[in-house]
Amino acid sequence: MTERTTITEDSVPGLPVGVKLRFDKQRDQWVILAPERLFVLDSIALEIVKRCDGKASVGEIVNDLAGTFEAPRDVILKDVGALLQDLADKRILAA
Structure with missing residues (x-):
């Protein structure tokens, strides 16, 4: 079993390999695409996830x-x- 990742203010978040932030034209909204999963983002979550580039800390x-x-x-x-x-x-x- 994998150890739980704990997010702190010093963490540098990013989307892992195989996970993508995309605009879904059919749904007319932003989503996170992951293997066999889809997450619909509201406007607040989108603003946060857009900034998770693997370079900026929390x-x-x-x-x-x-x-x-x-x-x-x-x-x-x-x-x-x-x-x-x-x-x-x-x-x-x-x-």
Whole structure:
């Protein structure tokens, strides 16, 4: 069994091999395509996942989102951390 990936502010998230962020024309929305799975993203999740490029840390992503949306950093960190941990637990995000 594989050890659970824990997302922290220092984690550098990215999509693993075989997982893609794509715009689905038939659904007219953004999705994450993974082997035998599809995840539909709402606008908030899309803004977060778009920034998971394997280069920026969670802290950097949070800073960018807090500045872009003029929202409190601590609130953004909590929400981003929860989403990224959920995606990591489903093995559609690597860190």
